[in-house]
Amino acid sequence: ASTRFYHFKVQTLRVTKLCQTNDIVTVNGKFPGPVIYAQEDDRVIVRVTNQTPHNTTVHWHGVRQRLSCWADGPAYITQCPIQAGRSYTYEFTLVQQKGTLLWHAHVSWLRATVHGAIVVYPKTGVPYPFPHPYEEHSLVFAEYWHKDVLRLEEDVMSSGGGAPPADAYLINGSPGPLYNCSATDVYEIAVVPGKTYLLRLVSASLNTEHFFAIADHRLTIVEADGEYTKPLTVDSLVIAPGQTINVLVQADRPIDTYDMAMAPFMSARNVPFQKTPAVAHFRYSGAGPEAPSRPAEFPAFNDSLTADFALSNLRSLNDTGVPLVVDANLLFTIGLAVEQCHSPHPNASCRGPGGGVFAAAMNNIAFVEPTVSLLQAYYDNTNGYYTEDFPGFGSRVQLVLQNTGTVGTENHPVHLHGHSFHVVGHGTGNYNPTTAQLNLADPPYMNTIGVPAGGWAAIRFVADNPGVWFMHCHLEVHASWGLAMAFVVKDGNGTMESLPHPPADLPRC
Numbered sequence: 001a002s003t004r005f006y007h008f009k010v011q012t013l014r015v016t017k018l019c020q021t022n023d024i025v026t027v028n029g030k031f032p033g034p035v036i037y038a039q040e041d042d043r044v045i046v047r048v049t050n051q052t053p054h055n056t057t058v059h060w061h062g063v064r065q066r067l068s069c070w071a072d073g074p075a076y077i078t079q080c081p082i083q084a085g086r087s088y089t090y091e092f093t094l095v096q097q098k099g100t101l102l103w104h105a106h107v108s109w110l111r112a113t114v115h116g117a118i119v120v121y122p123k124t125g126v127p128y129p130f131p132h133p134y135e136e137h138s139l140v141f142a143e144y145w146h147k148d149v150l151r152l153e154e155d156v157m158s159s160g161g162g163a164p165p166a167d168a169y170l171i172n173g174s175p176g177p178l179y180n181c182s183a184t185d186v187y188e189i190a191v192v193p194g195k196t197y198l199l200r201l202v203s204a205s206l207n208t209e210h211f212f213a214i215a216d217h218r219l220t221i222v223e224a225d226g227e228y229t230k231p232l233t234v235d236s237l238v239i240a241p242g243q244t245i246n247v248l249v250q251a252d253r254p255i256d257t258y259d260m261a262m263a264p265f266m267s268a269r270n271v272p273f274q275k276t277p278a279v280a281h282f283r284y285s286g287a288g289p290e291a292p293s294r295p296a297e298f299p300a301f302n303d304s305l306t307a308d309f310a311l312s313n314l315r316s317l318n319d320t321g322v323p324l325v326v327d328a329n330l331l332f333t334i335g336l337a338v339e340q341c342h343s344p345h346p347n348a349s350c351r352g353p354g355g356g357v358f359a360a361a362m363n364n365i366a367f368v369e370p371t372v373s374l375l376q377a378y379y380d381n382t383n384g385y386y387t388e389d390f391p392g393f394g395s396r397v398q399l400v401l402q403n404t405g406t407v408g409t410e411n412h413p414v415h416l417h418g419h420s421f422h423v424v425g426h427g428t429g430n431y432n433p434t435t436a437q438l439n440l441a442d443p444p445y446m447n448t449i450g451v452p453a454g455g456w457a458a459i460r461f462v463a464d465n466p467g468v469w470f471m472h473c474h475l476e477v478h479a480s481w482g483l484a485m486a487f488v489v490k491d492g493n494g495t496m497e498s499l500p501h502p503p504a505d506l507p508r509c
């Protein structure tokens with residue numbers, strides 16, 4: 001294994017999209033930011049320098065951070081933010097990890113523009129478990145607002161209402177020709193007829209899940225959240241913020257240009273939602289540059305049945321070691337509600353539904369962002385920031401997430417830091433332990449799971465990575481409303497797996 005060094009300079013970049021020029025925060029002058037390339041078991045060292053006036057942090061989403069909790073990145077959970085002009089060096093090892101993941105800012109709503117892909121190749125000489133593709137491409141999905149995203153967050157949180165839809169969806173930074181002024185702002189893959197392509201789909205979207213489809217081509221899913229799956233062929237798939245999905249695509253259609261497109265999926269919405277898809281091009285060599293491209297077709301924006309198909313049928317390729325017995329059985333409710341105007345957000349002006357404010361909670365507790373780093377408080381034994389009632393080190397945990405929103409019931413893509421988990425079951429209605437069918441043989445091994453609207457998902461993991469690990473809805477607006485919590489995974493006292501000490505350059509609050 002080798003060591004990969006990167007220097008991320010978080011900077012302001014002036015960009016023009018849809019004929020408007022705005023300043024956005026991004027890394028090394030690129031949007032999306034640079035790709036991190038590594039191999040399984042490599043050491044990754046990223047020095048992050050904050051050249052903006054705003055606080056920042058970077059999270060390595062899906063990296064399990066084995067015994068490296070201080071490098072995880074969520075602000076006020078494992079570190080205080082990197083302040084203007086300061087640096088922090090993240091160091092971690094990709095222990096038994098390969099595949100596509102992503103990195104993103106993890107403070108306020110900066111993730112909207114501060115994000116990029118992580119590509120981890122298998123060890124030298126280890127082939128993919130599918131025919132080697134002719135070429136690989138990453139497609140990073142995002143949502144774009146003309147308004148400064150920090151202002152956007154403030155406005156949404158102080159109004160008590162919902163987040164406005166994005167001004168555009170982007171594929172690798174480009175909205176594509178269906179948007180105003182964007183005829184040439186299109187990401188394109190040049191395709192050799194007859195070849196097979198591996199597309200690494202990465203969703204850095206802020207508040208929306210998306211359908212993805214390619215006109216006239218089917219997608220064969222071979223990896224999800226950085227773990228191989230049994231091949232599953234679909235016409236379209238849904239990708240939630242935080243998820244990464246690898247698909248194989250055969251260039252076996254007539255020579256032409258085909259749209260690769262993303263459009264919103266709004267699980268429980270029944271009022272029509274019109275939003276222009278982002279389009280990139282899959283252009284066969286020999287296709288006339290003037291010919292119009294073939295449009296991709298999508299299911300209806302709220303077609304949960306089609307959206308759920310992939311999750312219901314995804315199976316892990318290899319034995320990922322599902323715990324067959326559990327030591328701790330937890331049931332957490334998650335959901336949105338409209339509250340009277342005594343909101344957890346002190347400045348809310350109650351312009352939400354019916355003069356109330358939106359709120360969200362896990363186990364009826366709305367998470368309030370602390371002003372210290374929880375991991376630091378735990379390390380220092382500071383009282384008042386965490387409780388001690390978490391299962392012991394090494395516990396095999398089953399966690400059932402029950403979606404119980406009273407309003408705006410929608411899918412919640414819940415992400416757990418510091419671990420991957422086996423998705424052993426999911427269903428509609430209330431979880432019933434006697435009738436729930438669990439797959440303990442080959443469930444997918446993921447880090448972000450869409451908990452269906454009005455339904456449940458059951459996950460299993462072994463709590464053997466000491467630290468404090470954030471778990472939250474990856475729809476940023478829901479996390480801001482409080483759909484979040486942190487797990488304390490206790491120290492493996494006296495074993496090799498004790499809580500690491502903080503690095504010397506760890507930012508202080």
Ligand code: C2O
Nearest residue numbers: 061074242415470
């Ligand atoms: Cu991808 Cu806590 O985040």
